[in-house]
Structures are given as structure tokens and as C-alpha cells.
Amino acid sequence: MSLNIIVLAKQVPDTRNVGKDAMKEDGTINRSALPAIFNPEDLNALEQALKLKDENPGTTVTVLTMGPGRAAEIIREGMYRGADGGIVLSDRAFAGADTLATSYALATAVRKIGNFDLIIGGRQAIDGDTAQVGPQIAEKLNLPQVTYAEEIIEAKDGKVTVKRRLENGVETVRAPYPCVVTVNGSAAPCRPRNAKNLQKFKYAAAPSELAQDDARKPLIEKRPFLGIGEWNAEYVGADLNQCGLAGSPTKVKAIENVVFTAKEARNVENTDQALEELIQELIVNHTIG
């Protein structure tokens, strides 16, 4: 049976790759030096969706992301790997959103898409590591949720069977769909780009990308599947009081940068006192512990 799957994805700064030039001299983050990437666990989620598409011919996979217009990059990336298309949810009104305001906005977009069986996303994004948006979307849409998924074993007869990876073992659950599944990093890695898809979707673009360079416009008019959707708050009918900073119950009171020592080796003496001080330093700056 064919399925309609929405994959939730986020374009994130590569916080795992904080190298020498990623920190400014004053110890703050130089965000522009961090490459923007497809959130790793969202790629695991995409793979689960594409696997279901392989197993259930006729299935469509739509990538939904919230972010600036350039986030269309990850939708194209998803299309190169096998997704059918995607939508960027983009509006200044969404800026400064915490997880609750983010899930509210995404839930309104999911409602606008309307016809879906499964919403699959990564467990968490590496810039926040909260793992909250998936369950919160499920709650907003009044759907069951299955978190920490390692494998979606099958989707059959209105039910999805999922293997979950927990702290001390695994659990297999069966949930009726529509439902929300969030996928763990321990799941199968995403398949690479497919050469045919790369050819097919190379010129896919979102409206804000075309506004900067309209060379692709005539082509997209001829081939509508190359159009990446770009929706704003008004289009999805979002209540602005629940979006962005205004809709966020949590506020950031203070930010303290973890100042990294310059990349010059510090010799730590092989004495009890020096080693204990090293450990204390690593605990204080949250490297360990």
C-alpha cells in the first residue's frame, strides 16, 4: 500500500566540527565559519522514509523544514537521495522560536499538507540537542508518537512496527498511523545521492532562491516538480502570538561562551595535582561530566 510520508528536517550549523577558526578571539562562536549541514539524525529519518518508499510502491516522501530560504538546500539534498519534493516554512515571525513555538509552526504546516500517514524526523538536532520538537508536534496534532526509533520494520494495515533503541536494550512497538516517529542516530545511515535524481532535481529551487537568480524560472514553469514550496505564517494560518519569540515560554536569560584555549599544546605534568586540575577544568567547561 502506498503511503504519504512527511520527513521533518533541519539545516543546522555543524557544531561537531568546531575547529580553530570557529571560535573568535574573544571566545564567542563564529557562526559563519561553521558549515550548514543536513541535521545528521534527520538523514537517518529520511533513510527510514525512503526504505518504506522502496517497500511500498507509490509512496511519496515530502521533506518539510523550517528556516531561512537557503534551507531549500537540504530539500534539494533530500530530493537527490530519493525524496519527491519539499517545503520550506519560512517567515521572520518564526525567528527566535523555542521548541514549543517551533513545533507549533511545523504542526500548522503539517495540517496544511493535510494528507499524510507518517511524520518521520530525527530524534534531535545537533545545535540544540533537545529532542522535543517531535513529541511536541505529535501532541499538537493529537497523534501517537514513537521516539528513539532504530528501525521502522514495516507499515502495514494501518499500523507501523518500530524497533526502539533505549538505554539498556531494545523495544519493539506497534502504533496505529498517522503517527510521529523520531529516529535515533543508531539507525541505518542514509543512502547517498542517486546520479539520476541529481540530474533530475539539480535545478529545483524555492521562490526566494529564484528571487535572487531567476535563470531557473522558465525551466521550473515547464517542470513543476522542480518547484520547492515556500510557505509563510499567513499561508499556513499560524497564530502569530504562538510563533517565534512571542510564542516561546522559555527565554534565554544568559549565555556564557565556553572559552577554548588557543590551539597550542599545554603541557600537563604527570602529577596527581596537575591531573586532578585538568579533570576539574574539563568538568567546569562541560567537556566531560
Next chain:
Amino acid sequence: MSEKNNIIVYCEYEDGRVADVSLELLTKGRQLADKLGVKLQAVVAGDNLKDIEKQIFPYGVDTIYKVQDSRLYPYTSLPHSSILINLFREIEPRIAFMGATSIGRDLGPRVSSALHSGLTADCTALEIGDHKDPKTGTEYRDLLYQIRPAFGGNIVATIVNPECRPQMATVREGVMKREVRDSNYVGEVIDLDPGKYTSPEDFVVEIIDRHVEKSKVNLKGSPIIVAGGYGVGSKENFELLQKLAETLGGEVGASRAAVDAGWIDHDRQIGQTGVTVRPKLYIACGISGQIQHIAGMQDSSIIISINSDPNAPINTIADYVITGKMEDVVPKLIKYYKKNSK
């Protein structure tokens, strides 16, 4: 003291034991409750809950809400969420804590969404303090400061929820200290009717199977890697590295030389012909630092090199260099981590 506006901890329960992380949160909750002059409450939902209060009261708990139903164990998201959502609407806690476990991180967001209350995941410190909104100038007294690393550990943020209640936070196991307040402390047990706090539709997700299964090696996803090279010298010494990795919550990796020597499995090899890793912390033990190895780990945020050769090439890319035998240094790191980590 009223039943409202208190601090409540969701207690996880498995095999007749309340989870350590829940007891740690009760300890923290008691401290904060004393500071605020409010009650400490606990909620536990599951099966075979008889006498569970004996494990909970000693942490200074004033009220335990107990929901006993065989369908509530093992944990599933919907009924446990419904219980918390309905209970919190009734007793309006000011603060709610749960473990940053696969249960707490599944449950917390769902509850916070339904109540439109802010939730901060994986806090490393929780404090009480005042807050002034920089825009409106409104002052708030006695808020919960939810302190956590963010942005891949590159910043530490203090989060507050000025308006919404409860102020919710999850904390990982082992972050807070666990301390019995008074082994004779006794509070009140309130049994809640599961039928009133859940609905039949909450039980649509079935658990087909649960078993213990070790996860595969996941070097790429590990924030901390303890790696050994030829200088480690033996299989036995690799066990020492394993111990350090376990203590710090990381994984063991190796250079090709150590894998070729047969001291460790091939799936742990780091470098050009193995996996490429970018952990927050890379501890290189007895690794000289051939270019092939460095290619697979040079983007690690912090590199510590432990080597008996002060001129080992790896030292040039390390942040910290400890010159000495790994057999001497590693046990000391374990000892001082254990001593300082709580």
C-alpha cells in the same frame, strides 16, 4: 502549605526500583523546595507499586501521587502523558522535573506542549533566582534557572520560563547528587484513579517485545573517545582504556597499529582507513600520530595526548600533552573524574 504551586518529580520505576535519576531529582527538588518554602511532591505511574513510597519518602517527599494499573507498565507515551497533563492542571505545580532518559525525554515535551509550559532538556544545573525582562522591565521573583550546555557544548545557556507553569526541566542520570533527607520522613500517599486520568484511546500503542541488547559500536556519535595506539602495549592495557571510556561515558577507539597488533576489534579503528570522528574530547593514549590517524580525528574539539615520548607527532595538534606512561596516567584520570564529577 497548599497542594498547589509546589515542586513535583516524575519518578521512573522498573523492576521494583525507583530509578536513580529520579532519586537524584528528588534530592535536588527537596533543596529547592526548602529554599522556596514549598512542598516536594512525586508522581509515579505503573504496575506493582505496593510499598513504593518506602523508597521515595526518605528523600523528603511530602506527597506521592500513585497511579496503579497493569496497563501503565511498561511505559508508553500517551497514558503517562495524560496522567501528568491532567494532574498538573489540577495541582498546578510551579516546577516539574523528570529524568533525561528515553522515558523523560519522550514524556516531557508532550506534557509541556499540552500545557504550553516551557521545558529545558538535559540541564546540568538548577538554581532559584530572580529575573528582569530586558524588554518590558517586568521583574520576576524566584524563577527556576535552567542551566545547560548548548550549541554542541560550545556555550552554556541559562533558561527561564517567566510566565508559564510548570517550569519543566529534564536532567541526565548522575548529574545531581543523591542524598537521603531523613530515613523516617513520611508524607501522604494519594492514589489516583487511572480511569479518571487516562482515556481508553491512550492505550493504542502496543509493546510487542522488550529485551536487553547491546548497541553496536557508534564511534561517530560518541562525544568522548578514548583511543589507544601501539604504545598501549597489550590487550590488558586496552581494558584500562575501556574503563576510562566507560567512566566518562565515551567509546574506545584505536589506531591501525593497535588493531593490527590484535589488541582491539577492527570496527574501532580511527583514521583514513577506519572511521573519521569529531568528538568533543579525544584522549589519545600511546598514539604517535601518523598522518593517516590524524586525518581521522584532527577535527576533535579538544585533544589530550598521553605519550611517553614528549616529541610524538600527535602532540603538535593536541591541546593538552601529558608525558608519561598511560598505565600510570589513565587510572589517575579515572580516580579524579570519579572524585570530582558529582
